[in-house]
């Protein structure tokens with residue numbers, strides 16, 4: 147028993163001394179296009195504010211994959227079109243890696259014409275109220291006179307972009323009627339915190355997604371506690387099972 151205890155103690159000590167390794171993975175997450183209909187603070191005071199989607203498209207929600215090391219690998223967003231309006235194009239994809247209501251990265255898919263690799267850029271833009279002039283709004287994309295969600299961010303201005311840090315493969319976008327999916331595959335890593343947020347919508351802001359997501363990757367501290375707990379259970383079981391001398 148003493149020898150077993152000593153061995154287990156050494157194993158546990160090594161677990162504490164050796165820096166935690168990346169968890170197994172990858173891990174998946176899912177999200178829905180829940181309320182609000184617009185990003186907080188960006189309602190325009192019209193009947194649009196009560197609508198999830200104004201005509202087409204309707205964003206539904208999606209799924210994503212994170213590596214064991216905590217890096218975003220891919221993101222799928224589901225949507226449907228009830229009518230074909232060929233001039234609707236995608237907006238930028240917004241990422242808030244620590245869910246502090248300040249965007250940290252964008253994928254430059256604003257007005258993307260098709261599939262291909264699009265730039266990943268660091269940004270530093272509060273969701274609302276601090277540097278709103280850095281956003282590209284729905285009004286700037288040729289929708290004047292149409293029924294669309296006015297005055298809502300759909301991308302960022304060029305001067306909001308930091309130095310490009312990588313590329314993201316984008317599936318492209320269709321305006322055909324029916325159910326579809328856009329896919330973002332991250333060719334360069336973006337490290338996510340324990341909670342993160344993402345935002346996306348078309349360049350008319352007819353439907354805007356804003357999702358806060360709990361990172362499914364276990365934190366190293368949690369793993370360590372789990373290991374210590376298992377160690378305790380092993381000792382307890384060993385004691386219970388040992389014949390009394």
Ligand SMILES: [Ca+2]
Pocket residue numbers: 179198199204205206353
């Ligand atoms: Ca929707």
Ligand SMILES: [Ca+2]
Pocket residue numbers: 242243244245246247248249250
């Ligand atoms: Ca942030």
Ligand SMILES: [Ca+2]
Pocket residue numbers: 179180182183198199205353354355
């Ligand atoms: Ca929505």
